[in-house]
Amino acid sequence: GNSVTQMEGPVTLSEEAFLTINCTYTATGYPSLFWYVQYPGEGLQLLLKATKADDKGSNKGFEATYRKETTSFHLEKGSVQVSDSAVYFCALRTFNNAGNMLTFGGGTRLMVKP
Amino acid sequence: DTAVSQTPKYLVTQMGNDKSIKCEQNLGHDTMYWYKQDSKKFLKIMFSYNNKELIINETVPNRFSPKSPDKAHLNLHINSLELGDSAVYFCASSSGTNTGELFFGEGSRLTVL
Numbered sequence: 001g002n003s004v005t006q007m008e009g010p011v012t013l014s015e016e017a018f019l020t021i022n023c024t025y026t027a028t029g030y031p032s033l034f035w036y037v038q039y040p041g042e043g044l045q046l047l048l049k050a051t052k053a054d055d056k057g058s059n060k061g062f063e064a065t066y067r068k069e070t071t072s073f074h075l076e077k078g079s080v081q082v083s084d085s086a087v088y089f090c091a092l093r094t095f096n097n098a099g100n101m102l103t104f105g106g107g108t109r110l111m112v113k114p
Numbered sequence: 115d116t117a118v119s120q121t122p123k124y125l126v127t128q129m130g131n132d133k134s135i136k137c138e139q140n141l142g143h144d145t146m147y148w149y150k151q152d153s154k155k156f157l158k159i160m161f162s163y164n165n166k167e168l169i170i171n172e173t174v175p176n177r178f179s180p181k182s183p184d185k186a187h188l189n190l191h192i193n194s195l196e197l198g199d200s201a202v203y204f205c206a207s208s209s210g211t212n213t214g215e216l217f218f219g220e221g222s223r224l225t226v227l
Binding site for chain 2: 034038041042043044045046049087089101102103104106107109
């Protein structure tokens with residue numbers, strides 16, 4: 001079956017530090033990969049995505065590259081801000097007649113201190 | 115306008131009671147979902163409906179019964195609530211196109227005492 005594994009948090013960083021949140025996956029076929037972000041008290045929002053190998057998704061200074069050889073989709077940001085404090089979820093998508101079936105990782109909480 | 119809205123946002127109730135959570139989306143999407151997020155933030159798909167038809171029904175007790183009166187609404191009814199049902203329940207929707215993006219509601223925090 002499909003699965004997503006993320007590094008456990010919380011990850012605590014100072015403002016302007018470099019961020020990496022690791023994500024690896026197991027899937028049949030060629031899934032699309034996503035990062036979602038959940039700010040306190042809110043639902044999840046799509047942060048970025050990549051649909052095929054070697055694609056790089058990017059948004060709001062965050063980046064992740066679809067690495068088929070290592071089955072990874074690590075999230076990076078060069079300089080984090082306090083406002084980036086949230087829970088980040090890696091996910092993969094399989095598409096069938098059920099629509100967009102997303103399998104989520106366990107989430108990684110990021111705390112950025114001023 | 116809120117794209118995916120859930121009510122109530124908070125729900126505190128006793129074991130054994132029956133409760134419902136409502137969800138509405140105004141995005142014109144064909145597919146709607148219910149996810150359960152436990153205290154450790156793990157998200158697990160419960161149900162998926164496509165054009166009012168049940169498509170995915172993961173291993174969920176039959177005390178949970180989704181109902182979709184039309185494709186803009188997917189309600190979740192829970193009978194005989196148990197302590198382990200305490201969680202945040204998220205409704206989501208997606209379009210029929212192959213984008214993979216789900217739009218989530220803000221969640222409904224259920225606490226069973």
